[in-house]
Amino acid sequence: MALSRGTAARLALPGLLVAGGAAALAFGLHLAFPVVPQLTAAVGLGMVAGQVPAVQRLLDGALKPGIAVAARRLLRIGIVLLGLKLSLVDIAGLGGETIVVIVLVVTITFLATLWFGKLLGLPGTQPILVAAGFSICGASAVGAMSAVTRSKDDDTATPIALVTLCGTLAIFVLPVLRIPLGLSTEDFGVWVGLSVHDVGQVVATAQIAGPAALAAAVVVKLTRVLTLAPMVAVVGLVERRRDARNAALPAGHPDIVDRPATKRPPIVPLFIVGFILAMLARTVVVPLLDDTASGAVLEVADVVQTILFSLALFALGSNIRFRALARTGWRALIVGLASWALIAALSLGAVYLLA
Template sequence: MAVEGGAGTGSTGGGSAGGSGSRLTPTWWPRWGAGVVVAGVAALVALGIHSLVPAVPLLTAAVGLGMIAGQIPASQRLLDTVLKPGIALAARRLLRIGIVLLGLKLSLFDIAGLGWPTIIVIVLIVGITFSATLGLGKLLRLPGTQPILIAAGFSICGASAVGAMSAVTRSKDEDQATPIALVTLCGTLAIFILPVLRLPLGLDEQQFGMWVGLSVHDVGQVVATAQIAGPAALAVAVVVKLTRVLTLAPMVAIVGLVERARDARELRAGAGNTAEIKRSGSGTSAKRPAIVPLFIAGFLAAVVVRTVVPLPGELLSVADMLQTALLAMALFALGSNIRFAALARTGWRALIVGLASWALIAVLSLGAVAILT
């Protein structure tokens, strides 16, 4: 509600300011330019925070900066008016480009090296966590598409999964805010809690790395958590985590099929006769989400390229830096849509779902480590 109200205020009360701004802005400067520049500056600030405090992942810092900006009245007004087009572009298009580039981190040979038992366990944990979180979210009557977005974020790959799933579910910005806040909170807690539990649980480096890769949300959070136990733990954690990321494609495809089937049922139920079905069918089918969005297909293509093409290390390094920068800008933009005042009204139910999902995936992953090692 806070987002919609701010946008409405900006469009009515800020009309003269917008006109003045348009006169001062060069004709070659795009409407989205200011928002993208701000997101880029925020990404650089997040990099500085990460450099000063390595325990804070860069992407987590970017989300945090966005969340802070979203609470300050002065920046709220800018985010909801002059910066809005660029922030929206960063939160959607730049996020999707970053997800495509994320595929270059993963080779199918790395996945095969884990062995079939580990791959099957990863798929099972993702499926169980996703289904249980979705069911709990619906049971507690979370609004909009929050249940499925929280399920994707906690079971697959954090904020990136939330952004990817929101494309196929056509989620509103306010529905994305709560899941992103929750995966950021729980992923940050994992950086400090999981290493403390390592010794009492008797986990060696490889076991700890597998536990982290199976249970922690964002890739950056996985790196920050696993590196505490050493390079062996980090190597295992990254491969396991990126294999979890690969499950994003089939999960999005499944949800896309479900969404299309639901649209078809609603169309048939709402049409009174054949002529109406034909009239409304063309319009509705155009609005149906793609079974596999283009950027998910691009992500899979990037994985295949990394597998079959011997890419030079310099190119992979540049792609990695670009991917990190784009995701940092996107996550700042997504974080800036979070309004704590709005979250407080329904936040306790979402918090229960998030903490329950986090506990479930941690316990399932720990059990899997015991079985596999």
């Protein structure tokens, strides 16, 4: 029986309050240790909370409805607001050659990771979620892709853990390699933007080399984010065709792919449409405002997006169980590390090529 909106809101409130408190704590950790991005701190707190037996019982009980709302609905609203960071004018300023290279790096990493994940036999939808997270934009890509693949929470938790681990390692590893690799400040920023996963991790890594590196990294990274919409649309189309093939086969046929008992996903989910509209607003509408108004709009949107992502990533992190990962996650770890190495190598080659 469907719950009324009021009842659903009351059930969700405890979990949302806990996620909000965790987001505030993550902000405090970021202030105390600026090298740690707030979103990385949020998912880390969730991962720690998910290992405590007493907290696990609460997460699986009274807190579960609110945690589910944060991990899904709030994440999708945050993805919509992410579009306000993207200006097509800034992306066009990169030049056609750079844009083509970015698309190639994303596509090759996605397909290679998907293939390797299936080769190692990752369960469920983990191969495609790991591929999306490492090639496009980390946890937000995992969340977006899980919507069209109708992934279980268990399948989503492992890719979130992997992109958090590798993205955090990048903050410390990539700056050390800049001088030995002979990268200029701008080239280092391009490398970071091409290879690091979440936007917050990109900022934390690139700012170490200075403002020029940070500016280059953010533009390149946001261009990678732009590939999220077409990737999700393609996967949505594949999922619908798979459902249609299943429906045409007789019951019990060995070629039927087991799918969750839910309605077919749209080719382009509504929140991805919102993401595209927000991007267009950033390109067309925001520049029409005066500097004060446009700055205020973008600043408020950025703060709200960060808050929503912090709540969502704490919720996603809290679904991770290290004991289960220790039994079954070694293959996913191999795939994640291989994908991280691949995108770093491809990106470095692209930087040398563009230079």
